[in-house]
Every structure is written in structure tokens, then in C-alpha cells.
Amino acid sequence: xxxxxxxxxxxxxxxxxxxxxxxxxxxxxxxxxxxxxxxxxxxxxxxxxxxxxxxxxxxxxxxxxxxxxxxxxxxxxxxxxxxxxxxxxxxxxxxxxxxxxx
Numbered sequence: 001x002x003x004x005x006x007x008x009x010x011x012x013x014x015x016x017x018x019x020x021x022x023x024x025x026x027x028x029x030x031x032x033x034x035x036x037x038x039x040x041x042x043x044x045x046x047x048x049x050x051x052x053x054x055x056x057x058x059x060x061x062x063x064x065x066x067x068x069x070x071x072x073x074x075x076x077x078x079x080x081x082x083x084x085x086x087x088x089x090x091x092x093x094x095x096x097x098x099x100x101x102x
Contacts, residue, residue, distance in 0.1 A: 002026050006043035008050050011058040020047045 005017030019026070022038070029037035054062065 001040040011054040013055040
């Protein structure tokens with residue numbers, strides 16, 4: 001198994017980087033002694049890098065969700081304003097109510 005560099009994003013996704021330490025099979029493949037190289041990858045603590053940003057896919061999904069939430073919040077705010085106007089309008093006494101006191 002070849003030791004590869006690995007990058008772990010804040011979202012938990014990861015990507016594999018280049019080979020840091022090739023295994024004997026991979027070395028033999030590069031020397032022409034084997035027909036096929038090593039297909040197994042692993043990384044250790046020294047070759048693993050943790051990053052604070054999220055991966056591109058998660059960052060795009062978060063941006064899309066954030067935009068949708070902003071639109072919904074604006075609609076809710078407009079509905080609250082409309083409800084307040086309606087409740088204020090109903091609270092005002094009308095002319096017909098004033099005349100019925102005779």
C-alpha cells in the first residue's frame with residue numbers, strides 16, 4: 001500500500017493527494033519490473049491535513065440553502081406586516097358601529 005497525502009475538509013469529506021511514500025510494488029512498477037502498480041491507498045497522521053473550509057460540493061449546497069432561507073425569511077416578514085395591518089384595521093371602530101348606539 002502506498003502512503004498518500006489526504007486532505008480532510010471541515011464537512012468530513014476528503015480527497016486523496018499525491019503519493020508520499022510508494023510501496024515496493026509501486027517502485028517495481030516504475031522500474032518496469034511489474035505490469036501493474038499498487039491500487040491501494042492509505043495515509044497516516046503525518047500525511048493527513050485537516051482544513052477549516054468545507055469541500056466545494058458542501059459549500060455550494062450551503063450557499064444555495066442560505067439563499068433559500070433568506071427568501072423564506074423575507075416572505076415571513078412580509079406576512080407578519082400584512083397580518084399587523086389587517087389586525088390594526090379590524091381594531092379601528094367603523095362609522096356603522098358609532099351610529100348603532102342610538
